[in-house]
Amino acid sequence: MIHQSLKEKQRQEREELILQATQELLLERGYYETSMGEIAQRVGVAKGTLYQHFESKEALMIALFKSEFHDLHVAIENIAGMQVGAQEKISLMIDTLCYHLAEKHPVFFIMRNASDLEAEIHEEIKEYFNGIRAQISVILDGGKAEGIFNASLPTEVMMEALFGIIVSRLFKNFHQGQQVTYEDLVGHLKCIYFHGITAPTPAPAG
Amino acid sequence: MIHQSLKEKQRQEREELILQATQELLLERGYYETSMGEIAQRVGVAKGTLYQHFESKEALMIALFKSEFHDLHVAIENIAGMQVGAQEKISLMIDTLCYHLAEKHPVFFIMRNASDLEAEIHEEIKEYFNGIRAQISVILDGGKAEGIFNASLPTEVMMEALFGIIVSRLFKNFHQGQQVTYEDLVGHLKCIYFHGITAPTPAPAG
């Protein structure tokens, strides 16, 4: 029994290592430039071993995706459960999503460019995202109810814009050498999200 | 002479067809899933023919990219030259960029996932983008000078947010069936861009 669970534990650990190596390589090279051989090499096992943990390259990617999504889900649940205002929650959401989607983005890479994958798990991904969207929706609607957010904007649109902020990070490579730090940038982006770029109307004179 | 130009014209037309088919397939499948064979098949020519027009798969992609970027460039120049206010210009910019980058987006696909390509044209792409960014910067700065835009926000950040709005369209596949039309959506996104999602402060009573 104990042996069993020990073995099982080792198996889990190895699986974890594989996923980790996969994520690293995915970030470094992309899906197609990452071969099973390279993954095996980085983990320090034989190619065949990968196939004892994951049925195929595709399956490995899906597993990685789910694993990452799980982390994201947990983080989001945490935020949703906090006792803070709607704006603060949305702000934290943005930080979290930025980290998980933009910084650890292979998730997006995989999906967008491996059309086989898309076919396989597209529906599942959609559901995952919809779960997140639902939680954000609740917060946004709450904010509207509180009178904090602009009730005339469809919640869905607010969400869209929120994702836009996050996603823009994915393309940072194509922007010239940034003069603002990442933290500042996100701060400003949130500012735009909450207040827009329009100049604040001066207080009506006396 | 006439014969010359006829042949030349046919050549141009075929080249156009190849680029078109390539774009379609790129959108349908992505860079790696699109083989030269498939492109040829879709155009209805032999594989070898592709190589008479483009030196390699890579060259074909670069040509496609440049062709699309050219269209975008022209559109942007037009807007930049218009005699309208800064906000209107930015609004038109968003529409144009949405159309060119998000709707006809293979341009982005190619770049993000074909690392061979990146090496080859990354710098060139950067320059193209920087050109666009420069033009937008001018407009944003103009708006700040006019007192229309919030001068305390770095121009660069405004741009980042602007791209975020556009780019979010790329991931629309992962959003559930939209209840708002695309036009409405963009309209709202612009609204957020200009005013944020915060509820307008009620006019001070009395």
Added chain:
Amino acid sequence: MIHQSLKEKQRQEREELILQATQELLLERGYYETSMGEIAQRVGVAKGTLYQHFESKEALMIALFKSEFHDLHVAIENIAGMQVGAQEKISLMIDTLCYHLAEKHPVFFIMRNASDLEAEIHEEIKEYFNGIRAQISVILDGGKAEGIFNASLPTEVMMEALFGIIVSRLFKNFHQGQQVTYEDLVGHLKCIYFHGITAPTPAPAG
């Protein structure tokens, strides 16, 4: 009539140009590295034109081969008809063969490495060579009869050795920087051919 022969003459000239360009490229690059396109380009005509003069790449090579062999044949006939001694004739033969086979060697290149060609014209080549061999045989046998050449050596072997001298030139690339000129080298080789490398036996002492 005159027009006919003028056209015919032009045709001949063009054919000559093609053969010449082919030979050059063959020498520069070898058979497989020389494409029909390159030949056409060097001649300054379209690829299709080549095919109006020669049925195929193979046919072109065979034609080139025959053309070169014809030159060699003429040169050899000349020597054979001279009124000089056997050794002088053989000496001239060596010079001629060195020039035609070793210096203008594509003939050999083609044959040895394009096995399709070999199949096609192997017999013909053999006959050509046999013709040359026959003429040399006559001279060698004459020399034997005159008591100039060693009658105990089979004529065939003498010939083999003669070809060896010539052929060695083909591999000159793999020898280090020669310190002797080509002319000297051939002179010495002939010396070896006629006298061997053994030190001359000193005249028996008184």
Added chain:
Amino acid sequence: MIHQSLKEKQRQEREELILQATQELLLERGYYETSMGEIAQRVGVAKGTLYQHFESKEALMIALFKSEFHDLHVAIENIAGMQVGAQEKISLMIDTLCYHLAEKHPVFFIMRNASDLEAEIHEEIKEYFNGIRAQISVILDGGKAEGIFNASLPTEVMMEALFGIIVSRLFKNFHQGQQVTYEDLVGHLKCIYFHGITAPTPAPAG
């Protein structure tokens, strides 16, 4: 351990088989007519297997070349170390070189016609050959010192002639059906090498 060496042994064996099949095909068809597919087929393995042993077609050829040259090198070292006279040594050298270069000649084929290869290993080949030439030089110079060889002939020329004898075997295909056996032929060629074709001067009548 034993398992290790078993696998390693099998690997070696297969590699040997590949080299052998390659050599055969090279002899039958030449470099360009020999495709990796054909080699694989002859060995009875999949194309991909070849690439597990050799990085590329070129690498395979180079490996073959080195393998053959190694055998030759060993054979030559043996002769050089023998306790026999200079002429005997040269005679053995000729036999050895005839066997290795003329009978198992793909080595030469490859070099002469695959210009990609030349670039890659031309220098290396030159060095190999120079090594052999150096050893022969020593013997020839020794022979000169002993008064056995004609000291008025440059050593380099003697060598050239020696290679000529050997190389002539490469073109045997173009000679008619030989009436002398190969062994006889080589014997005679050596005779020519040592004594030339000139009739021996009759002993001065006493």
Added chain:
DNA sequence: TATGAATGAGGGTTCATTCAT
């Protein structure tokens, strides 16, 4: 007749996957 774009078979190479050890 000259042209050169189109053709498509064939070549070298890669890599996810399998399976004997």
Added chain:
DNA sequence: GATGAATGAACCCTCATTCAT
């Protein structure tokens, strides 16, 4: 269970040859 050599389908690309203009 772990290994890594073997597999073979699929890919990008070349080039001799054809044929409409």
